Amino acid sequence: MMLLKKYFIWSLALSIFAFGCEDDRDLVVAQLGDAPVIISPEAGLSVDITEDNLSDEFATISWTPADFGFAAAVNYKVEIDVAGNSFAEAVELGSSMSDDVSVINSKVNNIMVAKGLPGGEFTDMEIRVRASASDELDELISAAITVGVSPVAVEIDYPKLQVPGSYQGWDVENEATVIYSANSDGTFDGYLYIGEDGAEHKFADGPSWDVNWGDTGADGTLDADGDNIVLGNAGVYRFSVDINTLTHSSLRTDWGIIGDATPGGWDNDTDMTYDQGTGLWTVDIDLEGGKFVKFRVNDGWDLDLGDNDTDGKMEYGGADIPVAESGNYTVTLDLTNAIYTYTLTKN
Template sequence: MKNIKILYLVLLGLSMSWACTEEERTVMSDNPDSPVLTSPASGQSIVLDSETASEQLVFSFDPANFGFSAAVNYTVQLAEAGTSFADPLDVGNSNGSDVTITQASLNQRLIGRGYEPEEGIQMDVRVRASLGDAVDPVFSEVSTISVTPFSEALEFTRMYVPGDYQGWAPENENTVLFSVNNDNVFEGYVHILGGSGAFKVNEGPNWDVNYGGENGTLERNGPDLIVTEPFGTFRLKVDLNNLTYEIGTRRPWGIIGDATPLGWDADTPMEFDPVENVLTITLDLVAGNFKFRAGDWAFNYGDTGMDGVLNPDGSDIPIADDGNYTITMDWKVPGEITYELIKND
């Protein structure tokens, strides 16, 4: 009798396992129900206004159904009408049934894309539902709306980069990356010249939303990103759309030239100012010329126009008189590297 019971339980377990596997296989192979955009409606006109810039715009939708319970990530996307979302603008992300954005934020992104203020733009809007890389995303039907931005000075959206190199201070407005297209892709330089090499990337000047990770993949509240010795200046790219990051090649910046103590044979290293997020050096120079260089001549900068803006392979920078000088190299303006040369005596 005991053997019969054991055999029955084994057969029952196999039957349930087969049924469960078959059910999961069937569910995964079914076509999921796409999300349905409910607001704004197709044909609606949205006129952004500087007087109501802080008010929220709400993009609402009915959730997708993948056939099983899962945490679905929704992204509302805008694109110029008729472009088939070749270059979409991600409005925002949510795990709920709506995505919100302030009028000011959307306006900045539109102005950053080059759209003219006070002119209506025909834009397609859709909702993307994703479970991650293992399952293909599904999209809502496309609605077409009109969006009119208002005139304002362009301010690039930014991402804060606190780390051991600057005292773990997310409120430092100088240690930031910029999104020059306001598209959630941020790029810039970080100067890690000491400490443990650990840092993070934060959406605001606080720890509310921070990202870490490893092997090029970002994770909210993830482990510290690490740069190992030898330290230097690194170009950092953060893509919040795909939750990825890239850390470029180390660049050990210094100055070189017959005005410097080491002449044209070697670089004199620059030091890092963690408060201002600039590279600086104070030293005695003699009449002559110098340039900025990062280890070899493939990465050298001079000043062709003598306007304080550095150019790759630019002209030598002259030193007219012997003396003590402070030189500062600054990357804080997106797409531009500037320098300052001050004679101290």
Template structure:
């Protein structure tokens, strides 16, 4: 900051500041972001053109403006931000706002779920003077799913029954009609949701699916490998009981130690004593499906190398099967 600007700051009265006035979004306006897979250009479409009047400090001062968006009630504690230097207009692309929502790990916005949010303009002239904010405008924003296409398995097996936002998911790895993945089911009823309002239920015959069909029923609790073909309208489920086995475990290479599912973490886990030796993971007390780690990097491969336990002790072992592209594990010493 120059000496001249510093002198100007000593002469201004913060009580006389006039805040920016935001335009471009109105109260309770609803936006549904759409990813059109048939057109790359759809992601380059403009979501909103925001303009605002410049903050008035009683004299011309270099001002930096930031657009802030956060969930209603959060008091902008962890906002999405767009910095716009000294300009008082910004065009925000569909892809840009959705990517920012998708990457907010500490302030998660579930895809395809309407979020009640609010927006404001933050104006700053100096670190020594409190920012000036525009009035807050509340509106609604629904992000699209930025990852692979998914089916959300909602039902009575969930801690919050039928909750779309917290549902376990099946993935379409090739972004086509085929979906697959591991889902932990209890004695429950469930459906396959494409969106909160569009879901497949049971078809007229076993192993088939139908839009708006009755709920699927599951009787035996456990982890299921599920494959779905939405074009041929078929579903297949196979019960996979996962366990830890190996020379480091109490049962050695002869007896599995079964794992249980943690609904909060969406991972399988087990706590047990391990020696400084080796483990693997396998299904249904057999070697047909078994996971190891070829590169000792925490990711899994079918039939992969034995996993070394670094030192003897009591461990909680985690197995994350939520993403069929990348199974992973973690050994946490207690």
């Protein structure tokens, strides 16, 4: 009897083990293999971009397939950044589900000019390929190649996103109601005056309604042909959109100037006035020389602008702006273009 019982227990255990092994045969285990390797162009490519060749091909960037350990649909993204920057400010050149992306000179030129790189001088740029098969798996990233590029100083035609709505007659072709992608990377940012309470709007890849987004459910996620997005009280709104992740946000803004050069110091803003005609924020204010100012929204530090390079071009969270000498100034903040600027004009 004892022998029979032992035999039964071992048979049951073997059956469970065999059943488990049979189930395991249905599982796919991902074992990450080789990252893509850039085949073309060769490292050391040198491209002198001029006004005459902006529409020419910069390069067809091709690579070997990434190996994720199983048959997978792989999305490849090609990125570029200044050499030595570790791709901290990488900009996407293109994406593909195959093994190459064709890039024209104007695309690279716009990226370099937007980064403030000098025209007519060669700068080393790095290119890499990122491969992704699933949100659950790590990316496979190629080794970078270095190319030399001399951009030409031209006015950049920044990518635009239309913001048609009830506040402007739902005019999807209106070039005055657009926001820009300053880095040409699918993220858009801009400020528009909304002259009515409870205005409704959408975003569109204009100037047509063929590709447009709303927000069904008002959850901050964009939906193709989704519901109208509803705003609050009239005023100047900051619109932020990321087409890559299909997310958006909006904020009603009032701007002020703050700093130890101002009468309120670093504790109290001096409010600026918005002009609907020009789209500019201005204020006349006494400033103290040898000290600093910044601009911020809604009397708080959630959103502020400074100037990292003291070149009149502004960055979110940028450096404090020096005031050269004491006096009465007209201060202007211009948020109407892709690059935000300011002036301090002594009266």
